[in-house]
Amino acid sequence: MTPILLLGAGRMGGALIEGWRLAGAFDASELILRDPMAGPVADAAQAAGARLNPHDSVLAEARTVVLAVKPQIWREVAVEVAPWLHASAIVVSIAAGVRLDDLTLEFGGRSVARVMPTTAATIGRGTASLYADDPQARLRARALFEPLGEVVDLLDEAQMHAATAVSGSAPAYLYAFVEALEAAGVEAGLSSADASRLARATIGGAAALLAKTGEEPAELRRQVTSPGGTTEAALGVLLGDGGLNPLLREAVARAVRRSKELGG
Ligand SMILES: NC(=O)c1ccc[n+]([C@@H]2O[C@H](COP(=O)([O-])OP(=O)(O)OC[C@H]3O[C@@H](n4cnc5c(N)ncnc54)[C@H](OP(=O)(O)O)[C@@H]3O)[C@@H](O)[C@H]2O)c1
Missing domain, CATH: 3.40.50.720 (NAD(P)-binding Rossmann-like Domain)
Structure with a gap:
């Protein structure tokens, strides 16, 4: 070859x-x-x-x-x-x-x-x-x-459009998530340097754990979410109406649409 x-x-x-x-x-x-x-x-x-x-x-x-x-x-x-x-x-x-x-x-x-x-x-x-x-x-x-x-x-x-939306473009989605988490950390009172270190190391570690354990993401999520705790409070927003599920459905649909336009 x-x-x-x-x-x-x-x-x-x-x-x-x-x-x-x-x-x-x-x-x-x-x-x-x-x-x-x-x-x-x-x-x-x-x-x-x-x-x-x-x-x-x-x-x-x-x-x-x-x-x-x-x-x-x-x-x-x-x-x-x-x-x-x-x-x-x-x-x-x-x-x-x-x-x-x-x-x-x-x-x-x-x-x-x-x-x-x-x-x-x-x-x-x-x-x-x-x-x-x-x-x-x-x-x-x-x-x-x-x-x-x-x-x-x-x-x-034809699945190449969806693969582009879910994989090719997706590293940028995660980087945007980390940027937003850092900004929210600063709003919550952290210094910019600390918010960056905490967000980057935490997300990097969590992604590595997902890859290494082979566990379902939903299971890993449950493992770190105590009933009535802080994580559950935040997930009420992220998984609520207008949260990650509809947002990502719309983001992926738009990427698919754009991929089709570019492909002619
Ligand atoms: N970046 C990504 O994350 C990613 C992910 C998936 C797929 N892709 C695909 O990968 C392809 C390349 O993207 P990229 O981000 O690597 O773009 P890029 O950084 O612009 O790389 C393209 C390279 O090709 C060079 N080039 C220009 N004219 C050429 C010629 N006549 N013969 C040979 N080489 C020439 C460019 O030189 P100049 O700088 O002088 O133009 C540049 O160094 C794209 O088709 C993109 O769809 C990229």
């Missing part, structure tokens, strides 16, 4: 490079990177043996091509690169909203998989939702993302 050609080594492409290095998944010498504005991660990979912006003729060596540029420029990049690729190269796209049919067409009929990753791939704690019609492309995408965390196979390409 190597060499792997990475088109775009920005925030997400860089996270893939870091995650693969951390997991020891691929040697830097198995990577070909193409990015006109390569940053420190690409530079470090180059120092370790990756080929950065080599001559176009080198692209034919790639057996796997990862499309990691912004959705707005994916077509331009595909048109540039496709003529140089080997006929058997498999394309794995992480470009949000870009459809399989369009990718297959622009990449000259080559096998394509779509993946919606998260940036926690950089520490091996990513989540990747994956779809492909072709079993070979699905296997290839799995092999790329399994070293980077959790992989979820989707049954239908």
